[in-house]
Amino acid sequence: MAHASPPPAFKNPMVRWIDSRLPVFTLMQKEYGVFPMPRNANYFWNFGAIAMVMLMVMIVTGIFLSMHYTPHVDHAFNSVERIMRDVNYGWLMRYVHMNGASFFFIAVYIHIFRGLYYGSYKAPRELLWMLGVVILLLMMATAFMGYVLPWGQMSFWGVTVITNLFSAIPMVGDSVVTWLWGGFAVENATLNRFFSLHYLLPFVIVGVVFLHVAALHVTGSNNPTGIDPKGPQDTLPFHPYFTIKDTFGLVVFLLIYCGFVFFAPNFMGHPDNYIPAQPLVTPAHIVPEWYFLPFYAMLRAITFDFLFIEAKLGGVIVMFASVFILFLLPWLDTSRVRSARFRPIYKWFFWVLFVNVLILGQVGALAADDPFEMFGISFGFISATTVGQICTFYYFFHFLVLLPLLGKFETPLPLPRSIHESVLPKGARGGGPLPAGAAAKPMGKA
Amino acid sequence: MPMTTAVLRTLALVGAVAGVLGLATTAHAAGETVTPPNQNWSWEGPFGTYDRAAAQRGFLVYKQVCSSCHSMEQLDYRHLTGIGFSEAEVSALAAGFLVVDGPDENGDMFRRPALPSDGFTNPYENEQMARLANNGSLPPDLSVIAKAREYGADYLYALLIGYEDPPEGVELRAGMHYNRYFSGGQIAMPSMIVDGGVEYIDGTEPFVNQQAWDVTTFMMWAAEPHMDRRKEMGVMVIGFLAVFAVLMWLVKRRVWSDTH
Numbered sequence: 206m207a208h209a210s211p212p213p214a215f216k217n218p219m220v221r222w223i224d225s226r227l228p229v230f231t232l233m234q235k236e237y238g239v240f241p242m243p244r245n246a247n248y249f250w251n252f253g254a255i256a257m258v259m260l261m262v263m264i265v266t267g268i269f270l271s272m273h274y275t276p277h278v279d280h281a282f283n284s285v286e287r288i289m290r291d292v293n294y295g296w297l298m299r300y301v302h303m304n305g306a307s308f309f310f311i312a313v314y315i316h317i318f319r320g321l322y323y324g325s326y327k328a329p330r331e332l333l334w335m336l337g338v339v340i341l342l343l344m345m346a347t348a349f350m351g352y353v354l355p356w357g358q359m360s361f362w363g364v365t366v367i368t369n370l371f372s373a374i375p376m377v378g379d380s381v382v383t384w385l386w387g388g389f390a391v392e393n394a395t396l397n398r399f400f401s402l403h404y405l406l407p408f409v410i411v412g413v414v415f416l417h418v419a420a421l422h423v424t425g426s427n428n429p430t431g432i433d434p435k436g437p438q439d440t441l442p443f444h445p446y447f448t449i450k451d452t453f454g455l456v457v458f459l460l461i462y463c464g465f466v467f468f469a470p471n472f473m474g475h476p477d478n479y480i481p482a483q484p485l486v487t488p489a490h491i492v493p494e495w496y497f498l499p500f501y502a503m504l505r506a507i508t509f510d511f512l513f514i515e516a517k518l519g520g521v522i523v524m525f526a527s528v529f530i531l532f533l534l535p536w537l538d539t540s541r542v543r544s545a546r547f548r549p550i551y552k553w554f555f556w557v558l559f560v561n562v563l564i565l566g567q568v569g570a571l572a573a574d575d576p577f578e579m580f581g582i583s584f585g586f587i588s589a590t591t592v593g594q595i596c597t598f599y600y601f602f603h604f605l606v607l608l609p610l611l612g613k614f615e616t617p618l619p620l621p622r623s624i625h626e627s628v629l630p631k632g633a634r635g636g637g638p639l640p641a642g643a644a645a646k647p648m649g650k651a
Numbered sequence: 652m653p654m655t656t657a658v659l660r661t662l663a664l665v666g667a668v669a670g671v672l673g674l675a676t677t678a679h680a681a682g683e684t685v686t687p688p689n690q691n692w693s694w695e696g697p698f699g700t701y702d703r704a705a706a707q708r709g710f711l712v713y714k715q716v717c718s719s720c721h722s723m724e725q726l727d728y729r730h731l732t733g734i735g736f737s738e739a740e741v742s743a744l745a746a747g748f749l750v751v752d753g754p755d756e757n758g759d760m761f762r763r764p765a766l767p768s769d770g771f772t773n774p775y776e777n778e779q780m781a782r783l784a785n786n787g788s789l790p791p792d793l794s795v796i797a798k799a800r801e802y803g804a805d806y807l808y809a810l811l812i813g814y815e816d817p818p819e820g821v822e823l824r825a826g827m828h829y830n831r832y833f834s835g836g837q838i839a840m841p842s843m844i845v846d847g848g849v850e851y852i853d854g855t856e857p858f859v860n861q862q863a864w865d866v867t868t869f870m871m872w873a874a875e876p877h878m879d880r881r882k883e884m885g886v887m888v889i890g891f892l893a894v895f896a897v898l899m900w901l902v903k904r905r906v907w908s909d910t911h
């Protein structure tokens with residue numbers, strides 16, 4: 206993008222023949238070969254590639270699982286056990302898939318917080334960011350429906366609780382729930398459609414990921430300084446510099462992931478999901494998978510009616526709003542400086558938000574009227590629900606009040622003149638820093 | 652402007668500190684349900700494997716004691732080769748059970764000795780009969796019970812040997828037994844393991860603890876039959892990835908060396 210390179214001359218005649226008719230080799234060369242990456246992109250820039258690999262892993266293992274899985278209430282649990290016992294390496298497929306969901310979310314959450322810290326959602330990357338939020342929503346839907354498939358106690362009661370939420374919609378709520386279930390209770394029809402959609406959605410994700418990457422390759426990657434590359438001295442070709450860096454990061458990620466798959470495959474799961482679903486026996490404590498806990502906490506935080514909105518509906522609105530608010534983020538943040546590195550106050554609030562989300566996650570794991578506890582310390586005087594309410598309030602306060610105001614009141618630190626300069630050793634730097642704000646200008650106009 | 656900056660920064664700091672640390676007061680007091688003591692199982696750790704002799708003895712306990720009330724629907728007799736029984740031993744074992752088969756050419760169901768490919772026989776024909784025989788309670792299927800309870804094997808072992816007289820003031824409901832590891836403290840299953848209740852052929856003394864230990868090992872194996880293979884493969888995978896990571900790191904350093 207930043208600087209045109211001559212069209213690649215391919216040596217292999219076969220490649221040349223194909224490329225002149227369908228320029229896939231030129232495309233790969235342009236987008237992954239010479240594509241200019243800011244030279245200072247750090248290891249947080251690995252997680253997009255890692256998430257892409259995880260998506261592939263999920264699709265491949267999912268297809269193999271589907272060959273042996275039976276989406277029927279009488280057979281689903283047993284068919285998963287067959288996979289675990291009798292299918293050759295079925296246990297491997299299942300544990301890779303099960304833990305893969307968790308690690309997919311870990312990668313994507315790091316990817317998102319990276320964006321929040323370095324301001325990657327700001328112009329000109331708003332659409333890129335919004336496509337990312339769409340992927341997050343699709344992933345959530347996919348994982349939620351996947352968790353239903355083994356038809357254990359948590360599968361059944363999780364889907365019962367969450368689908369029931371839609372009954373809060375005024376007027377049509379009950380009809381919507383019946384429509385979702387395909388009947389008057391969570392039953393075989395529900396399991397069938399969830400399997401169908403669980404198979405479908407990952408391929409929709411692939412499509413949106415394609416758009417996400419296409420948009421990325423128009424604007425180019427952001428970087429830890431948040432300032433735009435000014436020329437070739439600020440960038441490195443994607444290959445070999447970032448192909449190797451991504452590979453190294455990916456292998457380290459896989460190392461940790463495989464640690465769980467092979468040595469603690471059920472660590473992130475809930476024991477109750479090894480009990481077959483029993484529609485007449487409610488588990489003592491219904492909790493979703495860990496990656497939904499902060500949202501679950503926000504859902505349960507609304508315990509009061511607000512004006513004409515009933516508590517239940519309020520909770521549903523707040524839960525969905527907590528993700529949808531990310532669509533507005535590029536406009537809620539009024540600061541012209543991207544990177545938190547040069548935003549002395551935002552940097553703090555970023556970490557407050559991060560801790561806030563962790564606390565919400567903990568609240569989501571506790572029963573509503575438990576006293577709040579974290580890291581084995583009990584805060585006896587305050588209930589989990591109250592903490593959840595404070596943190597939910599803060600979550601929205603961060604996006605709706607702090608971010609718009611910060612951009613107006615915060616004095617950013619001086620920005621380096623260029624990426625190249627910011628990575629050179631201190632003594633070698635020349636010239637004074639640029640005034641703040643010059644950075645957020647789109648590339649090419651600088 | 653700097654004034655507002657300072658105020659905002661202080662605000663953020665207070666928020667963070669209050670959020671993480673400031674509110675801590677009392678240490679966590681123990682809840683009602685008792686945490687089972689941590690045991691040293693042979694399969695723990697990255698290199699741990701099942702103690703097959705214990706698992707075989709555990710199968711004996713299951714067969715002679717537990718199987719009169721508990722099914723293990725996910726297991727077939729052939730699976731028992733996984734704890735070291737030979738094919739011939741499994742055939743002989745299976746033949747000791749009768750299963751219903753059919754219909755034959757006359758349209759009748761008939762009983763025949765089980766084959767290794769048959770599933771473990773169920774003690775009851777249906778849930779209603781199981782409840783009828785157990786005072787209204789349902790003995791759960793034990794196939795994956797070791798993964799279906801918090802604390803897994805530690806819990807099962809503690810439960811099996813955890814029967815006591817109810818403490819002062821606790822009134823047992825009819826047909827219930829006191830066991831403080833069971834949630835709520837009252838369990839419909841009587842204490843089933845007694846000293847010498849089974850006879851071990853390998854000379855191990857069949858004390859209560861020993862039998863409980865062995866049957867727990869068996870239940871853990873039943874829940875996770877491929878664990879040994881999994882860890883074996885895991886060690887290779889991790890070893891490979893670790894070496895690969897180091898190599899990639901070296902290559903990365905080399906590739907990037909011309910950029911500084």
Ligand code: HEM
Nearest residue numbers: 263264267268270271274299303306348351352354355407
């Ligand atoms: C976006 C990627 C995906 C995510 C996040 C995801 C998530 C999940 C989750 C959380 C489970 C429950 C795991 C358990 O407790 O057993 C599951 C199960 C399952 N998934 Fe996926 N999945 C994805 C892609 C796929 C694809 C592409 C397929 C099929 C082509 C698939 C097929 C299955 C099947 C058959 C099961 C049931 C077997 C089992 O529970 O292990 N999944 N999925």
